[in-house]
Amino acid sequence: MQLDNESRGMFWRSVLSAVRAALRAMLIPLLAVFTAMLTGGVVIALAGGNPIAAYVGLFQGAFGSARALSETAVWSTPYIFAGLAVSLTFRGGLFNIGAEGQLAFGAVAAAWVGYALPEVLGLSLPPIVHLPLAIGAGIVVGAIWAAIPGALKAYTGGHEVINTIMMNYISLNLVSYLLNGPMKDPDPLNVIARTPLIDENARIPPIVEPLRIHWGFPLAFLIACLVWWLLWRTTLGFEIRTVGTNIEAARYAGIRVKRILVLTMALSGALAGLAGAIEVTGLNYRHELGFSIGYGFDAIAIALLGKTHPLGVVLAALLFGAMRNGATRMQFLTQIPVDIISVIQGLILLFVAADRIVRYLYRIRVAEERVVLTRGWGG
């Protein structure tokens, strides 16, 4: 009995320490956001605006009405998926800068399945088949596209940062060609590089009409939970994290490191592709050139702000979504250009990446830090 109590006490202590660790992990990002908003306020004031009015406008635009909330959710949805994509690679010791390209390919694939597959097959598909097929196509294409730099890294040593950047150019130009050429909306009145509308059966229904918020938003939360479960509750997740934390120890433990590197990139690409597919099937009902510009890059900032933890990524994505969404109202009310939001987001990233600044400003000591200047062979 006594032992039982002891182990229960140990369990609660571990829960408590986990909560404390979570709070500690959130401290720096929260202070980084706060500091960035403060600095952004100074920039607004220097530009001749009223920072308080601007932030009030931003807040109203993001949360002020049902429509505002819906739009914040709409903005946040791809951010969550793409943020998860990038953070997964960080956990695996990789850096996927190619989420942008994987996302665009996923969108194109989903759009093609959405508008062309029934014609190709010569039959109409029911929603229960058509929608999953469209989303699945986005996932698969994104995964394959990301697995290429993963394989290059694993088997040739080619650095994934360089290769994913390069593949962004390839994919963005290829998509541009497809949307201007073979996949272009044949409507004679159309001059825009975009696909035809996808079939009704391949669309994700909105949650409450006439708001644009769709079921992709709750799906994003579900996927975030799934990513957490994958990373911390499966053997594959153990392997991914081990490779990401100590690749030598992973090899020693018999983990097939090369396979894991490829798989991590593929999973990341799948999530990025999913982001694109959800945008097409849930929101735009087609793929249009330029709709997604920046999601994949903002995702890097979101992953870092969220400390590459799925929960943190969701929170960071909601913040970025709210800011992007609220910016329009802010501009309408105060004539401060929406671009100030990019400045603030840049500052957030700066303060998160260079957390020394934040720690210095708020006098936060790092408990874990142990200075080791000379180390023996035994360490």
Place this chain on the structure above:
Amino acid sequence: MTDEIVLQAKGITKRFPGVLANDRVDFDLCKGEIHALLGENGAGKTTLMNILYGLYRPDAGEIWVNGRQVTLHSPRDSIRLGIGMVHQHFMLVPVFTVTENIMLGAETLHREMGGMPVTGWQRWWQTIQLDVLDRQGVAKKIAELSHQYGLDVDPDAMVGDLPVGIQQRVEIVKALYRQANILILDEPTAVLTPQEAEELFRIMNQLRERGVSIIFITHKLKEVMAVADRITVMRAGRVVGTVTPQATDEAQLASMMVGRNVILTVEKKPTQAGEEVLRVEGLRIRDARGLEAVRGVSFSIRAGEILGIAGVQGNGQTELVEALTGLRLPHAGRILIAGRELEDLSPRAILEAGTAHIPEDRQRHGLVLPYAVADNLVLCTYYQPPFGVRSVLQPKAIDSYAGRLIQDFDIRTPSAYVAASKLSGGNQQKVVVARELSRPIRLLIANQPTRGLDVGSIEYIHREIVAMRDQGIAVLLVSAELDEIMALADRIAVMYRGQIVAEVDAQSARREQIGLWMAGVHD
């Protein structure tokens, strides 16, 4: 040795988060003496030395050099006061000559020493100034120094081509060139052959005769007894006492270090070797640079016997162990486990064939430092039931297993959820040993299993290895510590330049003879 005190630390206290690394430490060094600093890992020796060398600032206490109280802001200050340090890892550039290495960073220093203290801006300016390097002048000075102290260093030799023992001398010359009269040697014998160590002691004696004062950090009791004038023992951040070699013996020193009586010799019964477990035939292995590091090695180990591979570090032992554990692919030769040739030489295949591996570098290979102790304990078996069932981890099974191992192997940790990085070196090694020995195994490959550990942990790990042997497990023990090999092995093979140059029965082995084989001398 005179009674003139050149360096004194009074009441030094240094606190790191959660650790009191130095607790009111008093230490003094007389002119022309060798003062050994002895202690377990984590006893605070290195912290104290880093404080005396200006790398850390103490929280409390005073430092006196040559009768004056000083404040050390950086190694620059301590160098100016004549304190030189030879680190465990040499700070040398392999593609530079001895002269160039010694000049490195000393040119600007030279100008400072003549005149006024240099301010920050001047220092910046000096850094960007281009000086004409006075190679010949420095080379002459080095030749003088090396002659004067009997160091025998060629100023024009490329450092990368020199044996480790000579590289160490270059570090000593470097300190002397910077006019050091107080030398701190941090575990200097760990990379040396017994013969090279003897040579180092001769040099240390010569330096002492010329009035240089030496702080000699080590954990090897024999060496302390042989060269030190005085011995200060530290334990858990405090000074336990200062003794002279004449007034003490090894057993007393060991118990001072550990805080209890320690059995220095390993008790073991004669071997009862069974059938052959590991056979290696004509193994050839290339190292990371593509050079052949192992050149045709053959041996076999039977169940219930320990084969010790002696040799100076860097003679192919690392590559041999890597090949035997699947981390490096040999380009020729065969490896047979229990009479069966392994076709798949991947780490996992070898692991599952019943091989345990205590790696040379526990922090690089053996542990994932940020992981919890529990996760490290299942690092090699996480995918097998009961820890991983159909690709899903079972935290409960992992936790209870970890709890059991922590108890069985006496791992000192606050809980199973603490990161391995927070543990002391000895306990980290216990995590590795616990994990590897708790699996069903028939072969144990231990590479430097006690490197950098304190006496207590060494004793513990030695006992575990012998216990494994007595249970009928074949053990391959690789160690650069000849004493360790002599104490544990049933048979001893000596590796030199990628080959096994000699193999003897441990009982008939003579220490001196093995030392000569390790140095490549054949009769």
